[in-house]
Each structure stands twice: as structure tokens, then as C-alpha cells.
Amino acid sequence: MPQTQTDYVIELDPRPGVAQGEERFVVRHDDGTEQQIRVKDYELIYPIPGLYEEVVQRRLECSSPQIIVERLADAVAAADQDPADVRVLDVGAGNGVIGEGLRDAGFRVPVGSDALVEARDAAERDRPGLYAEYVIDDGTPDAFGAIEGAVRRHELNALTCASALGPGHIPIERLVAVWGLLPAGSLIALTASTALVADWGGPQIALNAVSGDDAPTEVVHHEQFRHRLLVGGGSVDYDVIVGRKPIG
Numbered sequence: 565m566p567q568t569q570t571d572y573v574i575e576l577d578p579r580p581g582v583a584q585g586e587e588r589f590v591v592r593h594d595d596g597t598e599q600q601i602r603v604k605d606y607e608l609i610y611p612i613p614g615l616y617e618e619v620v621q622r623r624l625e626c627s628s629p630q631i632i633v634e635r636l637a638d639a640v641a642a643a644d645q646d647p648a649d650v651r652v653l654d655v656g657a658g659n660g661v662i663g664e665g666l667r668d669a670g671f672r673v674p675v676g677s678d679a680l681v682e683a684r685d686a687a688e689r690d691r692p693g694l695y696a697e698y699v700i701d702d703g704t705p706d707a708f709g710a711i712e713g714a715v716r717r718h719e720l721n722a723l724t725c726a727s728a729l730g731p732g733h734i735p736i737e738r739l740v741a742v743w744g745l746l747p748a749g750s751l752i753a754l755t756a757s758t759a760l761v762a763d764w765g766g767p768q769i770a771l772n773a774v775s776g777d778d779a780p781t782e783v784v785h786h787e788q789f790r791h792r793l794l795v796g797g798g799s800v801d802y803d804v805i806v807g808r809k810p811i812g
């Protein structure tokens with residue numbers, strides 16, 4: 565994303581003990597107006613250029629984008645695959661932070677999907693041309709059909725989903741259905757809270773759950789990492805899981 569001149573200042577509310585996503589900050593605009601926003605209010609964040617990057621990436625030091633891209637790249641290198649042959653569907657793509665990292669690492673990222681029109685509009689505003697298609701996934705069969713068409717048209721063979729799974733985010737059933745659209749041999753890379761992955765029963769069981777009726781997806785890498793700082797102090801751990809759908 566090009567560096568933008570901002571016409572606002574941000575003040576984080578450092579009250580301790582506030583749950584992830586519920587943390588608040590104030591945006592004071594140059595025109596004298598101000599907005600109270602929670603970290604999970606993506607529909608308010610994405611319309612303001614640079615706000616997501618400043619709050620989540622820079623101040624809260626979110627490392628999921630770097631980790632998911634690096635671990636997917638490691639899996640591709642270990643399999644002697646060329647990243648240019650890996651065509652990614654980025655699910656819960658937001659404003660394109662992950663897509664940009666993937667593209668910079670040599671992957672092709674023809675398709676993004678997200679529930680929010682504001683996410684698509686921000687991706688097109690800040691990273692024009694990054695995605696050939698950006699599907700609004702409102703959970704309906706029509707949206708699923710649009711994803712299915714995009715998977716076929718762009719011969720997608722990888723799926724990424726960073727920090728977009730679980731309660732209040734993408735339901736596991738939707739991820740199972742979308743992963744089911746990708747062919748044998750495809751790669752999947754997820755980041756999700758360590759607590760959620762533990763609830764699922766660990767990385768292999770998480771990927772079995774994501775496989776649905778398909779043959780179980782094999783874990784090729786799993787690691788815990790510090791996802792980001794919490795506004796009120798402390799940090800939250802996530803797991804990165806990379807898997808591959810078996811061939812044949």
C-alpha cells in the first residue's frame with residue numbers, strides 16, 4: 565500500500581482486561597469530528613485509508629501476515645514448487661494485507677473473499693489490481709456459487725485464511741465448504757487463536773475438521789506465535805497451520 569498522508573490522529577484506550585477485538589480507540593479527524601471504534605469494527609475501519617495498517621499492523625504489531633506468508637512459502641519451497649504456480653484464494657481477505665504479502669513473495673493471488681463490501685472497496689482503493697476478483701461472501705448459496713466459479717476460472721490451488729476464523733468471524737462450516745472446492749494437492753494456510761485450535765483438538769484435528777468429507781488434509785507445518793499485542797497490555801497467541809490435500 566502506498567504511504568498515505570493521514571488527516572486524523574488515533575488514541576488507543578489502554579484500559580486493561582478488555583477482550584481481544586473489543587478494545588477501543590478514538591479517531592480524531594482534522595475536521596473536528598471523532599469516532600469511537602472497536603478493533604473488530606472492520607466496517608468502520610476499512611473506509612479510513614491506512615487506519616487498519618496503523619492500528620493493527622503497526623501499533624499492535626500484528627505478525628499474522630508475515631507468518632502466514634513465510635510458512636506457506638517454506639512449504640512450497642520444501643515441495644520444490646514454484647510460488648508462481650500457486651494461485652491463492654485469500655478468505656477473509658480484508659483490505660488485502662495478506663494478499664499483498666503473498667504477491668510480494670511471488671505467489672499469485674487472483675481471488676479474495678470477505679463478508680464486507682467495505683473490505684473489497686478498501687482493497688480496490690489501496691491495492692488496485694491485486695485481486696482479479698473479490699467475492700463478497702455473505703454466507704448465501706449465491707455467494708458460494710461465485711466462489712466456486714472463481715476457483716474454477718482461476719484454477720486456484722491454495723487457500724489462505726488469516727485471523728478470520730471462529731466466533732464472530734468465518735464459521736468453520738463455510739471454510740469446510742470452500743476448501744472442498746479446491747483440487748487434490750492444494751495447500752491451505754490458516755492462522756487462528758491457539759485457544760480455538762486447542763478447542764478443536766490440535767492442528768491435525770483442526771485440519772480434519774476443515775477437510776469435511778474429503779480425504780483428511782495433512783499437516784505440513786504447525787507453530788504457535790505471538791499474533792499481536794492487546795491494547796490494554798499483554799498479547800494473544802495464535803497458531804499457524806499449513807496443510808496439503810492428499811493427491812489420489
Ligand SMILES: C[S@@+](CC[C@H](N)C(=O)[O-])C[C@H]1O[C@@H](n2cnc3c(N)ncnc32)[C@H](O)[C@@H]1O
Binds near residue numbers: 655
Ligand atoms: C481480523 S480481519 C483479518 C483480515 C485479513 N485476513 C488480514 O489478516 O489482514 C478478519 C476479516 O474477516 C472478515 N470476516 C468476518 N466474518 C466473516 C464471514 N462470516 N465471512 C467472510 N469474512 C468474514 C472480516 O470482515 C475481516 O475482514
